[in-house]
Amino acid sequence: MRPFSYTTVSTVRSAVLQVSPDPKALYVAGATEVLNLVREGQIAADRLVDIRALPLTSIRPGAEGLHIGALARHVENHPVVRRDYPVLAQALLAGASPQVRNMFTPGGNLLQRTRCSYYRDVRFACNRREPGSGCGALEGNNRYNAIFGGSDHCIAVHPSDLAVALTALDAVVRTQGPAGARSIPIEELYRLPGEEPHRETVLDHGELITGIDVPASRFAARSHYLKIRDRASFAFALVSVAVAVDVRRGVVRDCRIALGGVAPRPWRARAAEAALTGKPLNEESRRAAGQAAASGATPRRHNRFKVAMVERAVARALSEVGD
Amino acid sequence: MSVVGRPIARVEGRLKVTGAARYTADLPQDDGKDLVHAVAVCAAVAKGRITSIDARQARAAGGVLELITHHNAPRLRPVPAQEVLGPAHETLLVLQDDRVHYSGQPVAVVVADTLENATHAASLVRVEYAEERPVATLFEGIDDAFDSPRYAPPTTIGDVDRGLADAAVVIDRTYTTPAQHHHPMETMATTVRWTADEVTVHVSTQTISMVRDGLATTFGLRPEQVRVVSEFLGGGFGGKAAWCWPSVVTAMAARLTGRQVRLVTTRRQMFAATGQRPHSVQRVRLGARRDGVLTAIAQDCVGETSAFYDTPPFYIGAATPVPYGCPNIRTTQRFVKVNCQTPVPMRSPVEGVGLVSVESAMDELAAELGVDPLELRRRNYAERDPNSGLPWSSNGLLECYERGARRFGWPERNPEPRSMRDGRYLVGWGMATAIRHAGSDPTSALVRLGADGRAVVQIGSQDLGTGTFTIMTQVAADALGVPVEMMRAELGDTDLPTGGGSFGSHTAASVAAAARLAGEALRAKVIRIAVADEGSPLSGASPDDVLVDDGYLFVRGDRSRGERYAQILRRNRLQSATGDHTPPPREGATVARWAFGADFTEVKVDPELGTVRVTRHVKAIEAGRIINPRTARSQVIGGVVMGIGQALTEATEVDRRDARITNAGFWGYHVPVNADVPDIEAIFVERDDPHIPGSVKGLGEIATIGTAPAILNAVFHATGKRVRDLPITPDKLL
Numbered sequence A: 001m002r003p004f005s006y007t008t009v010s011t012v013r014s015a016v017l018q019v020s021p022d023p024k025a026l027y028v029a030g031a032t033e034v035l036n037l038v039r040e041g042q043i044a045a046d047r048l049v050d051i052r053a054l055p056l057t058s059i060r061p062g063a064e065g066l067h068i069g070a071l072a073r074h075v076e077n078h079p080v081v082r083r084d085y086p087v088l089a090q091a092l093l094a095g096a097s098p099q100v101r102n103m104f105t106p107g108g109n110l111l112q113r114t115r116c117s118y119y120r121d122v123r124f125a126c127n128r129r130e131p132g133s134g135c136g137a138l139e140g141n142n143r144y145n146a147i148f149g150g151s152d153h154c155i156a157v158h159p160s161d162l163a164v165a166l167t168a169l170d171a172v173v174r175t176q177g178p179a180g181a182r183s184i185p186i187e188e189l190y191r192l193p194g195e196e197p198h199r200e201t202v203l204d205h206g207e208l209i210t211g212i213d214v215p216a217s218r219f220a221a222r223s224h225y226l227k228i229r230d231r232a233s234f235a236f237a238l239v240s241v242a243v244a245v246d247v248r249r250g251v252v253r254d255c256r257i258a259l260g261g262v263a264p265r266p267w268r269a270r271a272a273e274a275a276l277t278g279k280p281l282n283e284e285s286r287r288a289a290g291q292a293a294a295s296g297a298t299p300r301r302h303n304r305f306k307v308a309m310v311e312r313a314v315a316r317a318l319s320e321v322g323d
Numbered sequence B: 001m002s003v004v005g006r007p008i009a010r011v012e013g014r015l016k017v018t019g020a021a022r023y024t025a026d027l028p029q030d031d032g033k034d035l036v037h038a039v040a041v042c043a044a045v046a047k048g049r050i051t052s053i054d055a056r057q058a059r060a061a062g063g064v065l066e067l068i069t070h071h072n073a074p075r076l077r078p079v080p081a082q083e084v085l086g087p088a089h090e091t092l093l094v095l096q097d098d099r100v101h102y103s104g105q106p107v108a109v110v111v112a113d114t115l116e117n118a119t120h121a122a123s124l125v126r127v128e129y130a131e132e133r134p135v136a137t138l139f140e141g142i143d144d145a146f147d148s149p150r151y152a153p154p155t156t157i158g159d160v161d162r163g164l165a166d167a168a169v170v171i172d173r174t175y176t177t178p179a180q181h182h183h184p185m186e187t188m189a190t191t192v193r194w195t196a197d198e199v200t201v202h203v204s205t206q207t208i209s210m211v212r213d214g215l216a217t218t219f220g221l222r223p224e225q226v227r228v229v230s231e232f233l234g235g236g237f238g239g240k241a242a243w244c245w246p247s248v249v250t251a252m253a254a255r256l257t258g259r260q261v262r263l264v265t266t267r268r269q270m271f272a273a274t275g276q277r278p279h280s281v282q283r284v285r286l287g288a289r290r291d292g293v294l295t296a297i298a299q300d301c302v303g304e305t306s307a308f309y310d311t312p313p314f315y316i317g318a319a320t321p322v323p324y325g326c327p328n329i330r331t332t333q334r335f336v337k338v339n340c341q342t343p344v345p346m347r348s349p350v351e352g353v354g355l356v357s358v359e360s361a362m363d364e365l366a367a368e369l370g371v372d373p374l375e376l377r378r379r380n381y382a383e384r385d386p387n388s389g390l391p392w393s394s395n396g397l398l399e400c401y402e403r404g405a406r407r408f409g410w411p412e413r414n415p416e417p418r419s420m421r422d423g424r425y426l427v428g429w430g431m432a433t434a435i436r437h438a439g440s441d442p443t444s445a446l447v448r449l450g451a452d453g454r455a456v457v458q459i460g461s462q463d464l465g466t467g468t469f470t471i472m473t474q475v476a477a478d479a480l481g482v483p484v485e486m487m488r489a490e491l492g493d494t495d496l497p498t499g500g501g502s503f504g505s506h507t508a509a510s511v512a513a514a515a516r517l518a519g520e521a522l523r524a525k526v527i528r529i530a531v532a533d534e535g536s537p538l539s540g541a542s543p544d545d546v547l548v549d550d551g552y553l554f555v556r557g558d559r560s561r562g563e564r565y566a567q568i569l570r571r572n573r574l575q576s577a578t579g580d581h582t583p584p585p586r587e588g589a590t591v592a593r594w595a596f597g598a599d600f601t602e603v604k605v606d607p608e609l610g611t612v613r614v615t616r617h618v619k620a621i622e623a624g625r626i627i628n629p630r631t632a633r634s635q636v637i638g639g640v641v642m643g644i645g646q647a648l649t650e651a652t653e654v655d656r657r658d659a660r661i662t663n664a665g666f667w668g669y670h671v672p673v674n675a676d677v678p679d680i681e682a683i684f685v686e687r688d689d690p691h692i693p694g695s696v697k698g699l700g701e702i703a704t705i706g707t708a709p710a711i712l713n714a715v716f717h718a719t720g721k722r723v724r725d726l727p728i729t730p731d732k733l734l
């Protein structure tokens, strides 16, 4: 473990001022990711800047939507979140364990790194961790890897459950950087790996996530999160699905379908949304949406099962939001 | 009143739940002031030679005291295989040459003043390798599989070919079981102090005496010069039963630095520190008549062993001839040298692996014949041990079937696969037979009684966390005739009378036998003193007429003529006695000693998503007499949980190009969590066994044997799909 220094900050401004100019400085919030990564050597940090004292802990529901501070605690227990944004509460509850959730923060969750085996073990080649070193997963044990959005340089999967739910809710990430504040639609936060897998997000170094806005919508209240994993709890998704539907007079007017465990970022299944929109919500339309969601997949040797799993998971998740 | 058989709480329970119990990694020796920390640098490649080690940066890093590589490591002597379990001989000559045999092999060890400094410096060591192409898994090397007539001789009973030819139905199936790693909560921890006269080793081990003898041999010391202590253990499952490198390199570091050195392996290092349950391929052929009576059992296994193998690998088919009465049985095993750590036992290395295929194939046979799986097993009940031809020392298997089935509700089972449902879930019921050889090890105990009437029982064995302290206290209290509160147990120190290992389901039987002998010897000794003591009311009585109850000694027929142990001891000083248990020899045995069990399980399968949950499990066990139903039940719960992991979640995944493990952490190696574990019920069918001291057959392994195949069979019953490649993850059922 590299020695590093540790400081705390109490204002957003000083946080940004400390981290932005120093390429070896890193924010730390709940530390459930950072400490593991620093200890195992996936990331080299000389300086950790603890942001837990920043006033970014609020959970504010309102007519415009829901605001979640980057450091909000136990969002999944908030009664309004549970009632009006069930997919969000369910996704959080499906993540990690109660112990980890007692520590973690929404901002840290969005910026957690991939769980790809080849990234996590520094003895393996990984373009994401070490640009140009190669990708062990392409021809290796890629059962957990991406079937959408990968490249010849990286097929890592983004592991966050929260991000998948937020993608189905059109959430916007608020940030503060040295040049000022920005609003980034969650889908645009993550870059696809392309030729530069090590550039994981569009954030500048030192750009701080201050909060997340979930706009009010007609589909948020009728939403569901389904996560399929190798054991009953405390495992990352093989495939997960967030669905949100607006059904009026028996017809789907609008919907969102996002997938987890299948791509380097939360994966919006637009073809599935199109297949479902305008249709009644029934077994046939659910199955068609599932098939559309899985279309265009490019599985590898060990993750072909994910294609069928996506089809069925989408249909199942839609069956959970009623007819 | 007897305390053996009563469900008393663990005697060390309070220490553990309050954190007062100190485990090896918590434990500073003396004041701990001179304690320093060692961290191993492990090989990045799985096969090849080390061409250079650049340690300049590491040596220059803060706090570094020593850096050990094969260039400067103390020379070790080979440890003969019969002295230890697991990698022996040349194979544990750590840091002796430039050869790399498996990924994760230690190639350097850094010692520094703090753990953080040592960890950092270890990350700065640059090792270059001349890499060679490894054999990554069993499958890569299967063409070179070899026999081992010495360690795994084929078993042949009758004529299997004829048995198959005569059969009305033949089942011929191949199953694979993955490599699995032991994951006790406590990783491997060792602290060593090396002085001119003595080497003191605190270590998390299942066999203190093996560590003592192994270290003495490898460093050229006399065993008396090495003291090994292991007071509390956070589990082991066999992973701490073997001779392994962490203890050796810690001792090296202590010798070179003259400091007290501690090494605690990381969770990632646990995937190469001690060895694994080996990957296997098992082909089973069963021949049967129409009524289900078996005419032939043939099992041909291939198992992995390490590339630097020179120790006995397990013969996973060794128990295959035992469970069913069948005139024609043949088992064979071949081995493949793989660039992995040497396989070591994991909670039943033989029955727990080799019977998975047999019990699945029995289920396939039942389905083929349209016979109930339980009925099929009953029809093939073995009246004597088919392997040795000997009568059973005792056998409660039929009663296990009977009581387990009744409790589970087995008769309600609809035999048709996919016929039982609970809402969207398919429900499956499966069962399996479990058997486990019952043995014990030579073990000595010492019981000492003081003038305060308090006694202590000491054995140089150890408590894995299974309840050894507790049962030993119960047995010794009864044998001496004192209330259990007056007896205290001590374990885990080679200064105590020598005990055996905590493995092989031998511990309870060995420890109980020795504690009983010592307790009874001391009781007899004190009685002799009392009857010869003029100051005692017992003076002049015949020793045979003196009874003891609750610490009070009195003459038969006259309870008023007596006194307490404490009173006798006050006049006669501290007294002690020893007891030596010698197991009955295996050669020339006239009976076959086995424990028996039957697992019944229910699964619910989501037919669309492929997820499986075990929803209830009943396990009936005949393991002779149960010393403590409470600690016994907890063994069964742990065993069933391991079986769930074996059936559904656990597998060590290896990259087939470079033989490196790709899921070396809890994020990727899935042990069952609470949500995977249902209500588990244990039924103990008790038997007196005149051929086993105290009728104690041991529970450690029978607790898990049978669980995985029962689950596999239940998944088939639920889905109609037979998965023969463990574990059954959701993708295999899509």
Ligand SMILES: Cc1cc2nc3c(=O)[nH]c(=O)nc-3n(C[C@H](O)[C@H](O)[C@H](O)COP(=O)(O)OP(=O)(O)OC[C@H]3O[C@@H](n4cnc5c(N)ncnc54)[C@H](O)[C@@H]3O)c2cc1C
Pocket (backbone or CB within 6 Å): A026, A027, A028, A029, A030, A031, A032, A033, A034, A035, A051, A070, A094, A095, A096, A097, A100, A103, A104, A105, A106, A107, A108, A109, A110, A111, A112, A159, A160, A161, A162, A207, A208, A209, A210, A234, A235, A236, A237, B667
């Ligand atoms: C055992 C285990 C199991 C897990 N299982 C799941 C799971 O099933 N599903 C799931 O979704 N997640 C899972 N996680 C991941 C967990 O959700 C993340 O570790 C956690 O959300 C990270 O939050 P944190 O506050 O601890 O982040 P930290 O560890 O403090 O930081 C993580 C990263 O985010 C950066 N960061 C943190 N806050 C900000 C901010 N406000 N602005 C800019 N950068 C910031 C840090 O610099 C760092 O790079 C698991 C984690 C563990 C350890």
